[in-house]
Amino acid sequence: MTAASDVIIIGAGIAGSAAAFFLRQRGCSVTLIERGLAGQQASGVNFGNVRRQGRRLEHLALSNRASVSWRRMRELVGEDIEYIQEGHIRICYRDRPELLDNFAEYAGEARVRGLELEIVTGTALRQRFPFFGPDVLGGSYSALDGHANPRLVAPAFARAAKRNGAEVIENCEILQVEKAGEDFLASAADGRRFHAPILLVTAGAWGNRFSTQFGEPVPLVSHGPTMCVTEPVPYSIRCAVGVVTPVKEEDLYFRQIPRGNIIIGGGPRNPSYPDLCRAYVMPRNTLNQFKQLRRLAPELTRLNILRVWSGVEGYFPDEQPVMGPSRTTSGLYYAFGFSGGGFQLGPGVGDVMAELIATGQTTTPIDMFDIGRPALSATA
Amino acid sequence: MAGPRVIIIGAGPAGVRCAETLVAAGIRPTIIDEGRRDGGQIYRRQPDNFTRSYSTLYGTEAAKAAVLHSCFDALRERVDYLPETLVWNISERVVYALRLGKLVELPFDALVLCTGATDRLMPVKGWNFAGTYSLGGAQVALKSQACAIGRRTAFIGTGPLLYLVAAQYLKAGAGVAAVLDTSPWSLRLAALPKLLAMPRALFNGMALTLALRRAGVPMYNGVTPLEITGSGEGGVSGLSFKDARGQAHSLACDAVALGYHLRPETQLADLARCEFQFDAATRQWLPRIDPDGRSSVHGVYLAGDGARILGANAAEASGRLAALAVLKDSGHPVETDVVDGQRRILARLERFAQGLRQSFPWPAHFAANLPDDAVVCRCEAVTVGELRRVVAQTGATESNRAKAFSRVGMGRCQGRYCGNAAAEIIAHAADVPIDQVGRLRGQAPVKPLPIAIAEDGA
Numbered sequence A: 001m002t003a004a005s006d007v008i009i010i011g012a013g014i015a016g017s018a019a020a021f022f023l024r025q026r027g028c029s030v031t032l033i034e035r036g037l038a039g040q041q042a043s044g045v046n047f048g049n050v051r052r053q054g055r056r057l058e059h060l061a062l063s064n065r066a067s068v069s070w071r072r073m074r075e076l077v078g079e080d081i082e083y084i085q086e087g088h089i090r091i092c093y094r095d096r097p098e099l100l101d102n103f104a105e106y107a108g109e110a111r112v113r114g115l116e117l118e119i120v121t122g123t124a125l126r127q128r129f130p131f132f133g134p135d136v137l138g139g140s141y142s143a144l145d146g147h148a149n150p151r152l153v154a155p156a157f158a159r160a161a162k163r164n165g166a167e168v169i170e171n172c173e174i175l176q177v178e179k180a181g182e183d184f185l186a187s188a189a190d191g192r193r194f195h196a197p198i199l200l201v202t203a204g205a206w207g208n209r210f211s212t213q214f215g216e217p218v219p220l221v222s223h224g225p226t227m228c229v230t231e232p233v234p235y236s237i238r239c240a241v242g243v244v245t246p247v248k249e250e251d252l253y254f255r256q257i258p259r260g261n262i263i264i265g266g267g268p269r270n271p272s273y274p275d276l277c278r279a280y281v282m283p284r285n286t287l288n289q290f291k292q293l294r295r296l297a298p299e300l301t302r303l304n305i306l307r308v309w310s311g312v313e314g315y316f317p318d319e320q321p322v323m324g325p326s327r328t329t330s331g332l333y334y335a336f337g338f339s340g341g342g343f344q345l346g347p348g349v350g351d352v353m354a355e356l357i358a359t360g361q362t363t364t365p366i367d368m369f370d371i372g373r374p375a376l377s378a379t380a
Numbered sequence B: 001m002a003g004p005r006v007i008i009i010g011a012g013p014a015g016v017r018c019a020e021t022l023v024a025a026g027i028r029p030t031i032i033d034e035g036r037r038d039g040g041q042i043y044r045r046q047p048d049n050f051t052r053s054y055s056t057l058y059g060t061e062a063a064k065a066a067v068l069h070s071c072f073d074a075l076r077e078r079v080d081y082l083p084e085t086l087v088w089n090i091s092e093r094v095v096y097a098l099r100l101g102k103l104v105e106l107p108f109d110a111l112v113l114c115t116g117a118t119d120r121l122m123p124v125k126g127w128n129f130a131g132t133y134s135l136g137g138a139q140v141a142l143k144s145q146a147c148a149i150g151r152r153t154a155f156i157g158t159g160p161l162l163y164l165v166a167a168q169y170l171k172a173g174a175g176v177a178a179v180l181d182t183s184p185w186s187l188r189l190a191a192l193p194k195l196l197a198m199p200r201a202l203f204n205g206m207a208l209t210l211a212l213r214r215a216g217v218p219m220y221n222g223v224t225p226l227e228i229t230g231s232g233e234g235g236v237s238g239l240s241f242k243d244a245r246g247q248a249h250s251l252a253c254d255a256v257a258l259g260y261h262l263r264p265e266t267q268l269a270d271l272a273r274c275e276f277q278f279d280a281a282t283r284q285w286l287p288r289i290d291p292d293g294r295s296s297v298h299g300v301y302l303a304g305d306g307a308r309i310l311g312a313n314a315a316e317a318s319g320r321l322a323a324l325a326v327l328k329d330s331g332h333p334v335e336t337d338v339v340d341g342q343r344r345i346l347a348r349l350e351r352f353a354q355g356l357r358q359s360f361p362w363p364a365h366f367a368a369n370l371p372d373d374a375v376v377c378r379c380e381a382v383t384v385g386e387l388r389r390v391v392a393q394t395g396a397t398e399s400n401r402a403k404a405f406s407r408v409g410m411g412r413c414q415g416r417y418c419g420n421a422a423a424e425i426i427a428h429a430a431d432v433p434i435d436q437v438g439r440l441r442g443q444a445p446v447k448p449l450p451i452a453i454a455e456d457g458a
């Protein structure tokens, strides 16, 4: 059996699900194919930061575009995905005062690009963020950033796409893709075949498998970020918090959800096994988070953690995704390898890829994400 | 030191006999247990300052308890024993434990998991009121604290523990409001040939029932629980149920102990990445093991109720077998008739355990009839109705998926108490076979872990 549509999308993480949703808005017929269940991989297990500040300046346009969707999410997908826009603060410690200057410089550049940031130090910092430890020097606060429940977002996009007429096929692993004449032919492990004139690969940490089939292998590796969650305590920390530091061990972030639990992430990453679709938390990394928390927010160290987890995320050497058209094959598009930051970008990625596929161009610049960029070929 | 580094987790009958067998072969194992004293669940020793006699504490099992305790005492110099030590993770051949607030890391060559069992629970409307305990919890209160969970406790559920704990309460002078068994009598008669594999255990069970009857405790079989009544402030005030003929009853009580036989404590096996398989007879997932307790992971072994619910005597045999497997796999000579002897004991006990399963089945069908406003996950306060809504609206028919959308199993207990029942509710609501619902993946830590651990430890 072969099923036909305008666009085949491989991978129903947040990128693929959002792309399916926005392609339907533009009237394209879509078949969204997922090996497991929508949002079951990185998109469903990430930290949930919906953060723009701190991203590279040239990525802010895409990030801003995503931000617009985040704020309209309930209206777009028709359900609550627990987006909480209560701000995001990045801080630095006293031993690196130069980072405060960087914050200020970044804030100036970001403002030009539509992102308002506020530098907070001294008593203002202590009053507004009483949970910080004495070693925290100051921070950069972004009022219009926030966090959301990753478990809900990609599935909500996939369901909304389906309601709007997309074909969503779960539990279907695509093994092989090829271009036969004008059409792409995608063959699944269960024997099903799908064809369409356009193919979009949003296969996350597994994207390389498909780009390779079109002569474009890329140096994508996978790691598992370290996460844990505390028992619930009264809801008092509304904003998401993160540390800026060049030292990997000192990297730490947390957010509290209205239910009361505090979700903690950061620090060295864990081994990840894309073939098993699993990444296992090394206990040392959890213990490192405990140690770092003492410095960042000492009061939180009175709590217990209930659970640790990780997930399979694809990283490129320059920590930027591949996004845009293939260089070898017309009608083929990529959006994968979000290198640790694709949750916030997700709705923007879907929106931009739909625009690119439907109109042939994008109003948001994405050329730095080209699959042919030197950073990818050098190490490939 | 020569020989493999062997770690045994659990100092119950399985762990103690495993250690004894290893020591006899010249190995010095490390035994870790969360409890303050050895003995495990059934033979748990009382705190040092208590002086109750063996027969008060262990009743008909007093002699066996005494033998196991003295066996352990004799081993003390030849094992490394870490009591009050909770193993919270296993990773890359290292056991991570919490001992008196400090981190302990222990690398191993062989690991024997003898982690025992906990109550298997089915929700009933109102079980979230204060005063509702598992049968095991009710027993622990009596055994280690010498106090009852209430002045008038109703016992409901099924399994040998139902009668045992009720009888222990009676003997301790605590009020027993009723003993309500969800399994009909007819099943026990049908299982009689299998139960006769252990005539003494059968006799003991009948004696307990008789003692309860003689004391005038109301006893029913084949009941359907309806509701535990009470209030948020006052806790439990009563219990209502339907008897085998369908007639409704209610009774007054200030505490309820409930449980539906046992489930193996398999989180550590999961963290050690052992494979699991679905066991149709008990409708639950069990670690895959060979007849001697070898798991699918090289160097990881399982014994006792943590592998299969076969009871305390079987735990001793399977503990010995696991030790023999460790010895054999590490190149020690092992006599085959010793192995065969333990396997034969295990086979007889397996027959008895089958009889128990048949007599006291897990009432899977209750899940279908639970009212929407009953709570299924007590940690996260998620109702049955909410879980059903998630299944219907999102198409989540797999346990972990339903957990992601509903929070069922996301709390402190990590689904230990609600997982079995939630799976039944999902299976019924989605109309899929229970094995397709899968099982909640184990995630560290096994129990809530203090963030302050790093301070004292590393």
Ligand SMILES: Cc1cc2nc3c(=O)[nH]c(=O)nc-3n(C[C@H](O)[C@H](O)[C@H](O)COP(=O)(O)OP(=O)(O)OC[C@H]3O[C@@H](n4cnc5c(N)ncnc54)[C@H](O)[C@@H]3O)c2cc1C
Binding pocket: A010, A011, A012, A013, A014, A015, A016, A033, A034, A035, A036, A037, A038, A039, A040, A041, A042, A043, A044, A045, A046, A047, A048, A049, A050, A051, A172, A173, A174, A175, A202, A203, A204, A205, A206, A224, A225, A226, A227, A265, A309, A310, A311, A312, A313, A335, A336, A337, A338, A339, A340, A341, A342, A343, A344, A345
């Ligand atoms: C633990 C963790 C924490 C993170 N924290 C954050 C954060 O706070 N903020 C943030 O912005 N980002 C964060 N990230 C990164 C973010 O989660 C990812 O960048 C983003 O989810 C990637 O989305 P995706 O759709 O590209 O990939 P995925 O969600 O991985 O989706 C790819 C999908 O493709 C499917 N697929 C693969 N191969 C095939 C095939 N052959 N056939 C069919 N389907 C296939 C997969 O099953 C998968 O569902 C984190 C990531 C992890 C793992």
Ligand SMILES: Cc1cc2nc3c(=O)[nH]c(=O)nc-3n(C[C@H](O)[C@H](O)[C@H](O)COP(=O)(O)OP(=O)(O)OC[C@H]3O[C@@H](n4cnc5c(N)ncnc54)[C@H](O)[C@@H]3O)c2cc1C
Binding pocket: B009, B010, B011, B012, B013, B014, B015, B032, B033, B034, B035, B039, B040, B041, B042, B043, B085, B086, B087, B088, B114, B115, B116, B117, B118, B119, B135, B136, B137, B139, B161, B164, B262, B265, B268, B303, B304, B305, B306, B310, B311, B312, B313, B315, B446
């Ligand atoms: C609540 C309850 C009450 C029971 N009462 C009776 C009874 O009265 N009579 C009867 O015949 N049978 C009873 N049983 C059944 C009986 O306990 C078992 O058949 C028998 O104890 C099994 O022995 P075992 O060695 O496999 O496990 P257990 O005796 O249960 O020992 C397991 C040990 O492992 C330890 N452990 C588990 N996980 C960890 C961890 N992560 N870190 C550190 N230590 C850990 C526990 O603290 C425990 O001491 C009861 C079972 C339960 C659950």
